[in-house]
Amino acid sequence: MPTRINPSILAADFANLERELGRIASADLVHVDIMDNHFVPNLTFGPPVVERLLQVSPLPFDVHLMIENPERWAPGYAEAGAFSVTFHAEASPDPVALARRLRSIGARAGIALKPGTDVEPYLELLAEFDQVLVMTVEPGFGGQSFMASTMPKLSRLAEAVRSSGLDVWLQVDGGITEETIVIAAEAGANTFVAGSSVFNAADPAEQIARLRAAADEHTHAH
Ligand SMILES: O=C(CO)[C@@H](O)[C@H](O)COP(=O)(O)O
Numbered sequence: 001m002p003t004r005i006n007p008s009i010l011a012a013d014f015a016n017l018e019r020e021l022g023r024i025a026s027a028d029l030v031h032v033d034i035m036d037n038h039f040v041p042n043l044t045f046g047p048p049v050v051e052r053l054l055q056v057s058p059l060p061f062d063v064h065l066m067i068e069n070p071e072r073w074a075p076g077y078a079e080a081g082a083f084s085v086t087f088h089a090e091a092s093p094d095p096v097a098l099a100r101r102l103r104s105i106g107a108r109a110g111i112a113l114k115p116g117t118d119v120e121p122y123l124e125l126l127a128e129f130d131q132v133l134v135m136t137v138e139p140g141f142g143g144q145s146f147m148a149s150t151m152p153k154l155s156r157l158a159e160a161v162r163s164s165g166l167d168v169w170l171q172v173d174g175g176i177t178e179e180t181i182v183i184a185a186e187a188g189a190n191t192f193v194a195g196s197s198v199f200n201a202a203d204p205a206e207q208i209a210r211l212r213a214a215a216d217e218h219t220h221a222h
């Protein structure tokens with residue numbers, strides 16, 4: 001079962017982002033957290049910065065929209081060349097329509113669930129999404145602790161993906177370290193976002209390799 005390690009640049013040195021992107025070139029995707037200070041109590045960056053970083057990045061972008069009104073903004077990230085665009089279920093009035101629009105532009109469509117959001121309503125919609133992001137922290141900030149309470153939701157999702165036969169990537173995001181990645185992989189995740197544990201490491205490439213080894217050892221084939 002292929003696994004993916006997607007470092008989040010939220011934890012990177014914003015004064016040297018091109019250099020920071022080079023330090024994580026051995027990862028799979030760059031996770032880019034977009035925050036609007038409405039959906040979450042934090043503000044990061046928007047389309048102009050993402051478009052310019054895409055031009056210098058060694059890896060494709062996995063854009064995570066923690067914003068209100070994703071219908072207004074998500075297509076622009078896809079048009080700018082993002083590999084995947086994930087929006088929050090809690091912010092969209094019609095997630096299926098938005099996912100179809102993202103796919104029509106050529107991006108992978110992802111849906112994200114906050115820790116308190118029930119997964120059941122989305123299980124019958126799995127064919128509409130290329131990836132499901134289970135937040136393992138409350139969205140808005142890096143450096144938080146992994147919420148093991150979200151694992152039953154992830155296991156339920158993994159069971160539904162297995163029985164559907166669909167190739168939906170199961171992503172976890174928040175507090176992923178060498179220890180917590182094992183818990184998430186055992187619960188069914190195959191795509192892992194890691195910000196602090198990568199960019200706070202002395203050698204991010206070594207840390208990416210350690211995370212990948214742990215994920216590969218504990219990830220189950222769906
Ligand atoms: O979306 C978010 C936070 O809202 C995440 O992508 C964080 O950026 C992950 O950072 P760490 O918890 O790994 O430090």
Ligand SMILES: [Co+2]
Pocket residue numbers: 008031032033064173193
């Ligand atoms: Co994120």
